[in-house]
Amino acid sequence: xxxxxxxxxxxxxxxxxVSRVLNDHPSVSADxxxxxxxxxxxxxxxxNAVARSLRTDQTHTLGLVISDVMNPYFTELARSVEEEARxxxxxVIIGNADERPxxxxxxxxxxxxxxxxxxxxxxxxxxSPLMLDAAxxxxxxxxxxxxxxxxxxxxxxSDGRAAVRDLVAHLYGLGHRRVAIIAGPAATTTGRERVExxxxxxxxxxxxxxxxxxxxxxxxxxxxxxxxxxxxxLAEPPEVVFAADNLxxxxxxxxxxxxxxRVPDDIALAAFDDIPWFVHxxxxxxxxxxxxxxxGRAAVRxxxxxxxxxxxxSVTLPARLxxxxxxxxxxxxxPEPDSAQAPAVQPPAENRSHR
Amino acid sequence: xxxxxxxxxxxxxxxxxVSRVLNDHPSVSADxxxxxxxxxxxxxxxxNAVARSLRTDQTHTLGLVISDVMNPYFTELARSVEEEARxxxxxVIIGNADERPxxxxxxxxxxxxxxxxxxxxxxxxxxSPLMLDAAxxxxxxxxxxxxxxxxxxxxxxSDGRAAVRDLVAHLYGLGHRRVAIIAGPAATTTGRERVExxxxxxxxxxxxxxxxxxxxxxxxxxxxxxxxxxxxxLAEPPEVVFAADNLxxxxxxxxxxxxxxRVPDDIALAAFDDIPWFVHxxxxxxxxxxxxxxxGRAAVRxxxxxxxxxxxxSVTLPARLxxxxxxxxxxxxxPEPDSAQAPAVQPPAENRSHR
DNA sequence: CCCGTCGATGTAATCGATTCCACGAGCGCT
DNA sequence: AGCGCTCGTGGAATCGATTACATCGACGGG
Numbered sequence: 001x002x003x004x005x006x007x008x009x010x011x012x013x014x015x016x017x018v019s020r021v022l023n024d025h026p027s028v029s030a031d032x033x034x035x036x037x038x039x040x041x042x043x044x045x046x047x048n049a050v051a052r053s054l055r056t057d058q059t060h061t062l063g064l065v066i067s068d069v070m071n072p073y074f075t076e077l078a079r080s081v082e083e084e085a086r087x088x089x090x091x092v093i094i095g096n097a098d099e100r101p102x103x104x105x106x107x108x109x110x111x112x113x114x115x116x117x118x119x120x121x122x123x124x125x126x127x128s129p130l131m132l133d134a135a136x137x138x139x140x141x142x143x144x145x146x147x148x149x150x151x152x153x154x155x156x157x158s159d160g161r162a163a164v165r166d167l168v169a170h171l172y173g174l175g176h177r178r179v180a181i182i183a184g185p186a187a188t189t190t191g192r193e194r195v196e197x198x199x200x201x202x203x204x205x206x207x208x209x210x211x212x213x214x215x216x217x218x219x220x221x222x223x224x225x226x227x228x229x230x231x232x233x234l235a236e237p238p239e240v241v242f243a244a245d246n247l248x249x250x251x252x253x254x255x256x257x258x259x260x261x262r263v264p265d266d267i268a269l270a271a272f273d274d275i276p277w278f279v280h281x282x283x284x285x286x287x288x289x290x291x292x293x294x295x296g297r298a299a300v301r302x303x304x305x306x307x308x309x310x311x312x313x314s315v316t317l318p319a320r321l322x323x324x325x326x327x328x329x330x331x332x333x334x335p336e337p338d339s340a341q342a343p344a345v346q347p348p349a350e351n352r353s354h355r
Numbered sequence: 356x357x358x359x360x361x362x363x364x365x366x367x368x369x370x371x372x373v374s375r376v377l378n379d380h381p382s383v384s385a386d387x388x389x390x391x392x393x394x395x396x397x398x399x400x401x402x403n404a405v406a407r408s409l410r411t412d413q414t415h416t417l418g419l420v421i422s423d424v425m426n427p428y429f430t431e432l433a434r435s436v437e438e439e440a441r442x443x444x445x446x447v448i449i450g451n452a453d454e455r456p457x458x459x460x461x462x463x464x465x466x467x468x469x470x471x472x473x474x475x476x477x478x479x480x481x482x483s484p485l486m487l488d489a490a491x492x493x494x495x496x497x498x499x500x501x502x503x504x505x506x507x508x509x510x511x512x513s514d515g516r517a518a519v520r521d522l523v524a525h526l527y528g529l530g531h532r533r534v535a536i537i538a539g540p541a542a543t544t545t546g547r548e549r550v551e552x553x554x555x556x557x558x559x560x561x562x563x564x565x566x567x568x569x570x571x572x573x574x575x576x577x578x579x580x581x582x583x584x585x586x587x588x589l590a591e592p593p594e595v596v597f598a599a600d601n602l603x604x605x606x607x608x609x610x611x612x613x614x615x616x617r618v619p620d621d622i623a624l625a626a627f628d629d630i631p632w633f634v635h636x637x638x639x640x641x642x643x644x645x646x647x648x649x650x651g652r653a654a655v656r657x658x659x660x661x662x663x664x665x666x667x668x669s670v671t672l673p674a675r676l677x678x679x680x681x682x683x684x685x686x687x688x689x690p691e692p693d694s695a696q697a698p699a700v701q702p703p704a705e706n707r708s709h710r
Numbered sequence: 711c712c713c714g715t716c717g718a719t720g721t722a723a724t725c726g727a728t729t730c731c732a733c734g735a736g737c738g739c740t
Numbered sequence: 741a742g743c744g745c746t747c748g749t750g751g752a753a754t755c756g757a758t759t760a761c762a763t764c765g766a767c768g769g770g
Contacts, residue, residue: 282637
C-alpha cells in the first residue's frame with residue numbers, strides 16, 4: 001500500500017508538501033497541488049488513518065457500548081448514533097455487551113486502547129471500576145438510556161414517568177386492578193426506575209404493587225417467560241403483566257400462549273420500549289415508545305460537544321404511550337389503532353397527585 | 356495517558372524491556388519483569404493500540420459491512436461474527452450500508468483507511484470499483500450472504516434452493532396455484548437467486564411465474580407494502596405472496612391488513628429469512644430459515660484463514676423451511692407448529708426433476 | 711538599490727509502540 | 741586461562757503521518 005513518501009517521490013516534492021495538499025493548507029502552489037493530486041490519483045493513495053491518529057492524537061471515532069444488539073431498541077439507537085456521528089465527521093465502533101458486565105468491560109477496554117475520542121455507554125450494571133476510572137480520567141463520555149449516578153457524566157435518556165401514568169390510566173379505565181410487572185435488573189437505572197414509576201402511578205389510582213407481582217427479569221426474552229409462568233402459577237394471577245422491556249414482553253407472550261391462554265382476554269400485556277414488530281404481533285402490543293432516534297442524535301451531539309471542549313449537556317426527552325390491543329379493546333371501534341392517546345380516565349380524586 | 360516511556364522510567368528499565376515484558380518475550384529477568392509489571396499497575400498503563408498497529412502493520416480488527424442493521428437477520432449475523440472474531444482475537448467494526456451503495460463505499464473506504472486486517476462484506480450492489488480494487492489489491496476479504504461473482508473472493512452463504520422447493524411443495528399441497536414473489540434488488544445475488552429458485556421449483560409443479568406476479572422490491576418494508584398493493588389491485592390477484600426477505604414480508608402483511616383482508620384466508624404469505632418475531636405475528640409466518648449464526652462463524656473463520664495465510668474456503672450451508680400458519684393450516688391439528696417439516700406432497704410425476 | 715515581508719518548500723522532530731543489533735556479564739568446556 | 745555461548749539489556753531505527761522551523765526567492769516600498 002502506497003505511503004505518503006511514495007506520493008512525494010512520484011510528484012517530485014517533499015512529504016510535507018503532500019501532507020499540506022491533503023489537509024488543504026493554504027500555502028501550496030497551484031502547480032505542486034496538481035502534481036500531488038495526480039500522484040495520489042495514479043497511486044491510488046489513501047492516507048493511513050493509524051499513522052495520522054498516532055500523530056494527531058485524534059481518531060475521529062466514537063465508541064458505543066450497548067447492552068444488547070439483538071434488542072431492536074438498541075439497534076435503532078445504534079443506527080441513529082452512527083448517522084449523527086457520520087454527519088459530524090465521526091465514525092462509530094459498536095461494542096455489544098449482551099447484558100454481561102464482563103463483556104461490557106472488555107469492549108470499554110478495547111475502545112479505550114484504540115484511543116477513541118469519546119465513549120457512549122448504556123451501562124449493563126452499576127458501574128465497573130474500569131468505567132468509573134475512565135470517566136474520572138477525563139475520557140469524554142456520555143450515558144445513553146441507562147446511566148450510573150454520581151459520576152459527572154451527562155445523561156441522555158427518556159423519561160417514562162408520564163407515559164407510565166398514561167398506561168396505568170389506560171389499564172384502570174379498562175377495569176384492570178391486579179397488575180404485575182416484570183422488572184429489569186436492579187443494577188440498571190432503567191430496571192429500577194420503571195418499577196418505581198409504575199408503582200407511583202398505581203398508587204395514584206389506589207392500586208398497590210405487591211411483591212408477588214414484581215418479577216425479576218434481566219431484559220431477555222427467556223426471563224420474561226419464566227417470570228410470567230410464575231405469575232400464572234399464583235393462586236390469584238394478575239390481570240395485567242407489564243414488561244419493562246420489549247424482549248421480556250415477547251417471552252411473556254410465549255408463556256401465556258403456552259398455557260393456552262389468550263391476550264388480552266385472559267391476561268393483558270404491555271411493554272416498555274416500542275418496536276415496529278409490536279404492530280404485527282397477535283395481538284398488537286400496547287407499549288411505551290421512546291424517541292429513540294432523537295436520543296441517539298442528542299447523545300452524539302452531547303458527546304461531540306464534550307470532545308470539542310464545549311459543555312455537553314444532559315438531555316431528557318419524554319416517552320409516550322402507544323395504545324394497541326394487548327390490554328383489551330381500548331375504546332369502542334377505535335378508528336386509528338396505532339397512535340398515542342391521552343388517557344380517557346381520571347384517577348379517583350382523593351389519590352390524584354397535586355399539580 | 357501514560358506511555359511506555361513512563362513505564363520504563365518508573366521501572367528503571369528501557370522501553371525495549373517494557374515491550375518485551377508486555378509481549379512476553381522469553382529473555383527478560385524475573386526481576387525486571389516484576390518491576391515492569393508493578394510500574395504498569397501503578398500507572399494504570401495500557402498499550403496504545405494505534406501505535407502498536409502502526410509498527411506491526413496489524414490492527415487485529417475485522418471490518419463487517421452489512422446491508423441493513425435494522426434487519427434482524429443482519430443483526431444476528433453481526434452478533435455471531437463478533438463472537439467468533441472475539442474468540443479468535445479480533446475486534447469487529449460494523450458498517451451499515453442501509454442498502455445504499457454510496458454508504459457501502461463510505462464504510463469500505465473508512466475501514467480500509469483504518470487498515471483493518473480483513474473485510475467481511477454482504478454487498479448491496481453488483482460491486483463498486485472501490486471494492487473490486489480492494490479485492491484485487493489483495494485485501495483479505497470474504498463475502499457473506501450476498502456476493503459479487505468473478506472476483507476471487509470466498510463466499511459464505513446458505514443455499515435456499517432445497518428449502519424453496521419444500522416451500523413450493525407446501526404451497527402446492529395446500530392447493531395454491533397462483534403464486535407471486537416480491538423480489539429483492541436485481542443487483543444483489545440473493546435478489547436474483549431467490550426468484551430463480553422459486554421459478555424453478557414452481558416449474559417442477561407445473562406452475563408458472565408470470566411477470567405480473569414478480570414485484571420489484573428493495574428488501575425494505577415499504578417496498579413490500581407497495582408491491583403487495585400492486586398484486587391486490589390485479590384483476591386476478593395471487594393466492595400466495597412470497598417475500599424475498601423478512602422486512603418486505605412485514606410490509607406485505609401491512610398492505611394486506613390495510614385492505615381488511617386476512618392472512619392466510621384471503622391471501623397466503625411466506626418469507627425468506629426467518630426471525631424470532633415471526634412466531635409472534637398474526638398469523639405466525641412460514642419462512643425459510645438460514646443458519647445465520649453458523650454463517651457468521653464460518654465467514655469469520657474463512658477470513659481469519661485468509662489473513663493468516665491459509666487458503667480460506669467458501670462455505671455453503673443449507674437453509675430450511677419452517678412451516679407456520681401464514682399459508683394455511685399446514686396439516687390437520689399439527690401438534691408442533693414451529694418446526695421444520697418435510698413436504699408431504701410430491702409434484703406431478705411428469706414434472707418431477709430427475710435425480 | 712536594499713531590506714523586510716510573504717509565500718512556497720524542505721528538513722527533521724515527533725507520536726508510541728516493536729524489534730534488530732550490539733554489548734557486557736557470566737558460565738562451561740577444553 | 742581463554743574461547744565461545746547464552747542471556748539480559750539498552751540504543752536506535754522504523755512504521756506513516758503532521759507540523760515547527762529554517763531557507764530561499766520574489767516582490768514592493770522607501
